[in-house]
Structures are given as C-alpha cells and as structure tokens.
Amino acid sequence: MQWQQDDLEHAERRLVTTPVNVANLLARVAERVRDSLGEAAARLVTQPDEGLYATVANGDALLVALTLLVENEVQNAASIAASVTSAGATRETRGVQLAARRSANTVLLGVAGGARPAPLDDSALARIEALLRKAGASLTLDPEGRRVRYAVALPLHALLPERTPERGGELGGLRIAVLDDEEQTRDALEAALTLHGAIVQLESSGARWLAGLRETPRARWPDVLLCDLQLDGEDGTQIVAALRDMEARGDYAGKALPAIAMTGQVARADSPGEERSLFAARLTKPVAVPALLAAIVAATQGGNESAGASH
Structure with missing residues (x-):
C-alpha cells in the first residue's frame, strides 16, 4: 500500500x-x-x-x-x-x-x-x-x-509554460531518465515529457541512478538522460563522466547514452570543451518545451555528436 x-x-x-x-x-x-x-x-x-x-x-x-x-x-x-x-x-x-x-x-x-x-x-x-x-x-x-x-x-521553474499544451507524440515512447534533486522540477519535467509521449524515470541521486544502471541490461537503459548540473552534494558533470567511464569499461554494446545538461546557472551553459563533450546539449532553465523536445530528438538521433550544441 x-x-x-x-x-x-x-x-x-x-x-x-x-x-x-x-x-x-x-x-x-x-x-x-x-x-x-x-x-x-x-x-x-x-x-x-x-x-x-x-x-x-x-x-x-x-x-x-x-x-x-x-x-x-x-x-x-x-x-x-x-x-x-x-x-x-x-x-x-x-x-x-x-x-x-x-x-x-x-x-x-x-x-x-x-x-x-x-x-x-x-x-x-x-x-x-x-x-x-x-x-x-x-x-x-x-x-x-x-x-x-x-x-x-x-x-526555479524548469520549463516555460506552453501556450497550447496539447498532447503530442513527438517523443514517441522514448525512455527518458530525469536526474534532478528538486522535486518540483522532476514533477514539471515528467508532466511535460509524458504529455508528449515519453516514458519517464525520475531520480534525485546520481550515485543511486548509476548503481541501478549497472544492474540493468543495456537494452533496458533509457534512451536519453536529462541531468541537472547542480545536484544535492553531487555535480552532474561528474555523474555523466562516471557514466562514460562505465560505458567504456563495461560490456555495454551500442552507442553512448546521450545526456542533456540542464542548469539554472547561466554561466555553466558555456563551459570548457572537455566538459561540453559529455553532453549532447546544454539547456538553461527555464527552457521552452519546444526547445527541450527538439534537443531530446536531436540527441537520440545523433548520440553525442552534437555535443557543441547549445540552446
């Protein structure tokens, strides 16, 4: 119960x-x-x-x-x-x-x-x-x-309100992991992403999410990760770096799991190239829902090849 x-x-x-x-x-x-x-x-x-x-x-x-x-x-x-x-x-x-x-x-x-x-x-x-x-x-x-x-x-509200929040299928059943320590942000992202056809997994701890991922077959991993850069006691960049290390060391066939950074710190949207290479895109909160959807679709289609993109 x-x-x-x-x-x-x-x-x-x-x-x-x-x-x-x-x-x-x-x-x-x-x-x-x-x-x-x-x-x-x-x-x-x-x-x-x-x-x-x-x-x-x-x-x-x-x-x-x-x-x-x-x-x-x-x-x-x-x-x-x-x-x-x-x-x-x-x-x-x-x-x-x-x-x-x-x-x-x-x-x-x-x-x-x-x-x-x-x-x-x-x-x-x-x-x-x-x-x-x-x-x-x-x-x-x-x-x-x-x-x-x-x-x-x-x-801080993570998303700009949609003018016409009509249900759409842009995300077509994509499995999206949302890693953010703010409960309200996770809820807002879940509501918007579900409305547009995604299957959403919510997590507040990067270490806990990585531990669960290690026990999950690669075929059942999410299709994309939305990761806040400033987590409670954790840095989102380090979490994604640990993910890349896990992909390199483990038996995880297939392309790298694309990650999209989200941050309320405007200065962190422009970061060194080495750090940027971890992510398919970086979005500054609050982000417009169409921009978020476009970044997710681009990331899943191109992996991390679009790491230099910024929205």
Missing part, C-alpha cells in the same frame, strides 16, 4: 504546484501595496526579470506574504523619513526595492529599503512564514554588498 500512497502524493503535488511569472507577481504585489499605503508607497520600485518563472504551491498565500513583507519595509522607510524631517535634516528619503534574481535553481524575491531589513515583530514574522510554507517558499536573508535584505526563496 505504501507505493500507492507515494503515487497519490506524487499526483497531488503535480496538481497543486504551478509556474508563476515572477514579473507579473512583483507587479501585483506593488499594486496591492500602493492601494494599501497610498503615498507612503510612492518610492516603491520593482526590478523584475521578465523571463523568470518560479514554482508555487499556493499563489494567494505567496501574494499575501510578499505584500506584508513589502508593506513592513515601506512603512519603516516612511517612519524614518518622517523622523528625519521632524529633526530638520535634509537627507533624501530612501526608496524600497522589490527585485528578483536567480541563484542556481532558486528564485530569490528580495525586499530592501536600507542597509538592514526592517524589523518584524514575532506575530508578523510567524504569519509571513506560515503563508510562505503554504506557497512552497521560505524566508531568508540575502546579502548584497554591504546591504542585507529579506528574500523569499522559491524553486
């Missing part, structure tokens, strides 16, 4: 999590804060990343939590401005920034109004953290130079 429970929880996760456009989210938060605080929010500035998507479990909870966090920072900035004015000083009133950036496979939504975050009382902090847990997010501190700001951390 345990496997049935696990399958049920897995299906429920896929239903409740959804990709959220970060730029749209920040705009909604700013609008709510301005409606709530009026002129006090005049110096609120948003700095969105137009192409960034995050995986969210409860969008309403996230919106409320972010609004509370920004309102606290704006009110603190207004209070400081009022005290400076009453003292007869002429120091410029500081602004409050609501910005987004990626950090590997995480989206950080930062709120900053000064060198240090505005203090939160215990009840406000508890409410914000409870809302963020519902949203599948967490509250952290994000240092930036000499400043430290509150930041809401969310999983």
Whole structure:
C-alpha cells in the first residue's frame, strides 16, 4: 500500500504546484501595496526579470506574504523619513526595492529599503512564514554588498509554460531518465515529457541512478538522460563522466547514452570543451518545451555528436 500512497502524493503535488511569472507577481504585489499605503508607497520600485518563472504551491498565500513583507519595509522607510524631517535634516528619503534574481535553481524575491531589513515583530514574522510554507517558499536573508535584505526563496521553474499544451507524440515512447534533486522540477519535467509521449524515470541521486544502471541490461537503459548540473552534494558533470567511464569499461554494446545538461546557472551553459563533450546539449532553465523536445530528438538521433550544441 505504501507505493500507492507515494503515487497519490506524487499526483497531488503535480496538481497543486504551478509556474508563476515572477514579473507579473512583483507587479501585483506593488499594486496591492500602493492601494494599501497610498503615498507612503510612492518610492516603491520593482526590478523584475521578465523571463523568470518560479514554482508555487499556493499563489494567494505567496501574494499575501510578499505584500506584508513589502508593506513592513515601506512603512519603516516612511517612519524614518518622517523622523528625519521632524529633526530638520535634509537627507533624501530612501526608496524600497522589490527585485528578483536567480541563484542556481532558486528564485530569490528580495525586499530592501536600507542597509538592514526592517524589523518584524514575532506575530508578523510567524504569519509571513506560515503563508510562505503554504506557497512552497521560505524566508531568508540575502546579502548584497554591504546591504542585507529579506528574500523569499522559491524553486526555479524548469520549463516555460506552453501556450497550447496539447498532447503530442513527438517523443514517441522514448525512455527518458530525469536526474534532478528538486522535486518540483522532476514533477514539471515528467508532466511535460509524458504529455508528449515519453516514458519517464525520475531520480534525485546520481550515485543511486548509476548503481541501478549497472544492474540493468543495456537494452533496458533509457534512451536519453536529462541531468541537472547542480545536484544535492553531487555535480552532474561528474555523474555523466562516471557514466562514460562505465560505458567504456563495461560490456555495454551500442552507442553512448546521450545526456542533456540542464542548469539554472547561466554561466555553466558555456563551459570548457572537455566538459561540453559529455553532453549532447546544454539547456538553461527555464527552457521552452519546444526547445527541450527538439534537443531530446536531436540527441537520440545523433548520440553525442552534437555535443557543441547549445540552446
């Protein structure tokens, strides 16, 4: 019965999590804060990343939590401005920034109004953290130079939403192994790949996946591997290098198992030639589904001969 429970929880996760456009989210938060605080929010500035998507479990909870966090920072900035004015000083009133950036496979939504975050009382902090847990997010501190700001951390969504997610057979029953330590990313990839005709195997540990592969006849190996480069305690490049060594040493007839690298680190999309030769393609998250499908088809048709390709 345990496997049935696990399958049920897995299906429920896929239903409740959804990709959220970060730029749209920040705009909604700013609008709510301005409606709530009026002129006090005049110096609120948003700095969105137009192409960034995050995986969210409860969008309403996230919106409320972010609004509370920004309102606290704006009110603190207004209070400081009022005290400076009453003292007869002429120091410029500081602004409050609501910005987004990626950090590997995480989206950080930062709120900053000064060198240090505005203090939160215990009840406000508890409410914000409870809302963020519902949203599948967490509250952290994000240092930036000499400043430290509150930041809401969310999983980076691996795929750009499809405009017309119609079921297709582009992958025609291909067996695809997905190696990623982020549960939400594995679920998103499984949903998209299954929709387009693939048979998907999910794995979070490279060492465990390799161990299972050693016990599997070559004819039953997957047709392609999607491998995140930054795994929990592992490096995806080293996992694929170990795969290539296993293929060279073992009795595994046939061409090399094509591997496609996926990464949330833009800098790792351009890497030394020796490292690139391990992969048929490298994709930077979030990736458009058509680009992912094209990379998979090209990899299975050409093995690793297209190792220099980048998407």
